[in-house]
Amino acid sequence: MAEELILVVDDDPDLVEAVSMKLESKGYRVAKAYDGNQAWDKIKEERPKLLILDVMMPNKNGYQVCDEIKKDPDYKDIIVVLLTAVGEAVTTTRYMHRDGITTLADDFIPKPIDLDKLMEIVQSYTAQA
Amino acid sequence: MEKIRIEGIKLSEELCQVNLVNHPHPQRALSRVCRLFSENRINMPFLAATCRGRDTQTCCCVSLEDRGRALDLLEAEPDLKPNVGVLPSVGLLSVFPHQSSIQLLGVSLVAFGEAGIPVYGVASSLAPITLVTDYARLDEAVAALEEHMELPPNQRPIRAAVRVVQSSITREEDGGSEP
Numbered sequence: 001m002a003e004e005l006i007l008v009v010d011d012d013p014d015l016v017e018a019v020s021m022k023l024e025s026k027g028y029r030v031a032k033a034y035d036g037n038q039a040w041d042k043i044k045e046e047r048p049k050l051l052i053l054d055v056m057m058p059n060k061n062g063y064q065v066c067d068e069i070k071k072d073p074d075y076k077d078i079i080v081v082l083l084t085a086v087g088e089a090v091t092t093t094r095y096m097h098r099d100g101i102t103t104l105a106d107d108f109i110p111k112p113i114d115l116d117k118l119m120e121i122v123q124s125y126t127a128q129a
Numbered sequence: 130m131e132k133i134r135i136e137g138i139k140l141s142e143e144l145c146q147v148n149l150v151n152h153p154h155p156q157r158a159l160s161r162v163c164r165l166f167s168e169n170r171i172n173m174p175f176l177a178a179t180c181r182g183r184d185t186q187t188c189c190c191v192s193l194e195d196r197g198r199a200l201d202l203l204e205a206e207p208d209l210k211p212n213v214g215v216l217p218s219v220g221l222l223s224v225f226p227h228q229s230s231i232q233l234l235g236v237s238l239v240a241f242g243e244a245g246i247p248v249y250g251v252a253s254s255l256a257p258i259t260l261v262t263d264y265a266r267l268d269e270a271v272a273a274l275e276e277h278m279e280l281p282p283n284q285r286p287i288r289a290a291v292r293v294v295q296s297s298i299t300r301e302e303d304g305g306s307e308p
Binding site for chain 2: 011013014016017018032034035038041058059
């Protein structure tokens with residue numbers, strides 16, 4: 001079975017590393033980015049199956065990246081899982097950002113991340129189980 | 130010499146460094162500092178402890194916003210106060226990934242040394258090596274590192290986007306929003 005590519009995007013390199021190690025241990029290929037602009041570069045270069053995307057990042061935040069992906073016909077099928085520190089206050093995957101951007105992610109997981117829960121989410125959207 | 134390829138450099142906001150030097154009971158003192166800061170919801174983006182013979186130093190960094198409260202707390206502790214020192218303006222420079230190799234640390238220290246940039250603290254975590262230096266010299270430090278290291282194309286050092294604070298989460302009835 002082909003290894004599916006997951007792009008992990010967060011400005012915390014420790015978090016990116018921890019999530020990447022977990023994904024790789026499950027047989028996924030992993031690409032990494034540390035802000036929204038880098039994320040777009042990687043999306044265009046490598047076309048991941050799924051994004052694990054932090055919300056609060058420098059340069060271009062996760063809301064903006066998710067919004068742009070979902071509005072782009074070439075990339076809207078990429079699955080987006082948002083990482084949010086306000087997860088307990090969120091009951092849907094629709095977020096109203098203060099900039100007025102409405103983002104419809106495919107799923108979300110609150111920080112601090114439960115890696116096992118994140119793996120469950122990733123596996124539910126990919127063929128690898 | 131060929132440059133080391135790295136994935137990124139991250140810079141912190143301006144911080145204050147609090148040092149606890151040569152306390153007669155360093156472990157107890159560190160425990161006390163952590164308890165004081167935790168009880169008062171003061172985050173420490175950096176914490177490192179070193180020991181060489183009888184010389185010990187614990188250094189931690191707090192945000193400028195928390196500096197006054199942190200120092201007041203330490204001043205009020207007669208057991209800690211004589212051993213406390215402060216660097217009022219420092220910044221963290223994290224370079225990653227080290228990939229469990231000591232090379233990145235060695236090259237970082239060489240780069241700082243060549244440029245005459247002070248290092249007030251060093252620590253490693255899962256991906257980065259983090260060095261503490263003068264906040265005003267962070268850009269200079271980045272330039273010094275870039276003499277020896279190569280970032281990916283079109284990538285510049287990232288600056289911390291958010292400051293982590295300890296506070297209660299407020300549930301919003303309308304489905305939640307980013308604060």
